[in-house]
Amino acid sequence: MPGFELFGDLERQEVQKVLDSGVLMRYGFDGMRKGHWKARELEKALSERMQTRYAQLLSSGTAALTVAMASAGVGAGDEVILPTFTFVASFESVLALGAVPVLADVDDTLTLDPHSVKQAITSRTRVIMPVHMCGSMADLDALSEIAREHNVLLIEDACQAIGGSYAGKPLGSFGDIGCFSFDYVKTITCGEGGALITNNEAYYHNADHFSDHGHDHTGNDRGAESHPFLGYNYRISELNAAVGVAQVRRLDSFLEIQEKHYRILEQSIRDIPEVTFRRVPEKGIQNYSFLNFFMPTEEIARKAHKALLEAGVDGSFYWFDNNWHYHRKWDHLKNQVSLGKLPQEVRDQLGRTDQQDFSKSDHWMGRTISMLIKIGWSEEEVSSRANRLRKVLKSI
Numbered sequence: 001m002p003g004f005e006l007f008g009d010l011e012r013q014e015v016q017k018v019l020d021s022g023v024l025m026r027y028g029f030d031g032m033r034k035g036h037w038k039a040r041e042l043e044k045a046l047s048e049r050m051q052t053r054y055a056q057l058l059s060s061g062t063a064a065l066t067v068a069m070a071s072a073g074v075g076a077g078d079e080v081i082l083p084t085f086t087f088v089a090s091f092e093s094v095l096a097l098g099a100v101p102v103l104a105d106v107d108d109t110l111t112l113d114p115h116s117v118k119q120a121i122t123s124r125t126r127v128i129m130p131v132h133m134c135g136s137m138a139d140l141d142a143l144s145e146i147a148r149e150h151n152v153l154l155i156e157d158a159c160q161a162i163g164g165s166y167a168g169k170p171l172g173s174f175g176d177i178g179c180f181s182f183d184y185v186k187t188i189t190c191g192e193g194g195a196l197i198t199n200n201e202a203y204y205h206n207a208d209h210f211s212d213h214g215h216d217h218t219g220n221d222r223g224a225e226s227h228p229f230l231g232y233n234y235r236i237s238e239l240n241a242a243v244g245v246a247q248v249r250r251l252d253s254f255l256e257i258q259e260k261h262y263r264i265l266e267q268s269i270r271d272i273p274e275v276t277f278r279r280v281p282e283k284g285i286q287n288y289s290f291l292n293f294f295m296p297t298e299e300i301a302r303k304a305h306k307a308l309l310e311a312g313v314d315g316s317f318y319w320f321d322n323n324w325h326y327h328r329k330w331d332h333l334k335n336q337v338s339l340g341k342l343p344q345e346v347r348d349q350l351g352r353t354d355q356q357d358f359s360k361s362d363h364w365m366g367r368t369i370s371m372l373i374k375i376g377w378s379e380e381e382v383s384s385r386a387n388r389l390r391k392v393l394k395s396i
């Protein structure tokens with residue numbers, strides 16, 4: 001998955017242009033910047049690649065999620081339905097707005113289970129947020145139908161699946177808004193950065209203003225601009241954007257390598273009857289950033305994960321016990337441990353999380369193993385890895 005593996009001259013050249021101009025900020029300084037607008041350039045490239053009318057770059061993927069919801073008017077007490085298997089950024093971005101994260105189960109797609117989403121909907125629900133974990137996507141037809149029926153937003157977290165698609169559309173472009181992360185371990189990176197994409201003009205303008213203190217970005221005197229509503233600073237720097245300008249051009253070549261390596265690993269364990277694979281929805285194409293499979297029981301999965309580590313097959317994840325990605329270790333959320341007082345709405349409404357039964361998620365996640373696909377592997381490394389993976393799993 002990581003774009004940092006293939007960082008080179010192209011990235012250096014783009015960063016050098018920014019350093020030469022000396023304008024490290026994305027807005028203003030028109031005369032000094034010698035025509036370099038790296039953030040704008042990356043936004044244009046993203047909206048073209050993702051087939052949406054608009055793209056807004058932001059300082060991180062977490063910022064993208066926050067700004068996406070803020071731009072669509074999500075605020076205090078609004079409920080956002082999230083999967084039990086995701087990254088902590090999902091509920092952090094919700095809490096940042098005083099909104100309330102509501103967890104729902106994942107199914108054998110390792111993403112939001114539409115049945116569980118239906119059960120989680122209340123009169124306060126404003127957003128359904130599928131998270132396309134580990135390279136593959138949620139059942140977007142089913143989820144968008146639920147969203148339509150209940151008149152709530154569908155906001156896609158495509159941070160781990162950039163370049164994948166559903167029903168012919170790039171992931172992130174299917175919902176009302178889609179979010180990407182360009183942090184250092186994502187498929188393409190800016191060092192730190194993120195983006196939202198949308199076809200909705202109002203959301204885009206709100207995102208553009210909100211992420212820069214509410215600046216309305218009219219005219220060419222920043223100090224004279226007005227602020228139609230309250231904002232915050234979620235800007236990306238030109239230096240970070242410059243790295244992304246080079247990386248986005250390489251996205252499709254990264255995806256090609258990722259798929260090739262994925263298929264070799266997958267092929268090596270296909271015929272092991274105890275191994276089954278994560279379900280990819282019928283209309284979906286993965287971005288192949290992880291190979292995800294189920295072992296027959298939780299006990300066997302634990303054993304397999306341990307054996308893989310011992311055999312030196314790195315990049316294998318057992319998410320069920322992971323501190324960052326699965327609900328079982330989110331005690332800080334469940335116990336509302338925050339530095340300062342949380343908004344009253346959050347305190348009143350969050351309580352439910354702790355009492356919920358997530359045994360359906362546990363059923364799948366307890367048996368799941370994911371193998372990170374790297375793009376920097378040599379052919380030899382991939383085939384030796386495939387052999388070792390097969391050997392370990394057969395021995396279990």
Ligand SMILES: *Cc1c(COP(=O)(O)O)cnc(C)c1O
Nearest residue numbers: 060061062087089159160181183
């Ligand atoms: C990485 C990631 C994020 C957050 O991105 P940052 O840029 O690190 O803030 C959000 N959601 C998912 C699923 C991620 O993997």
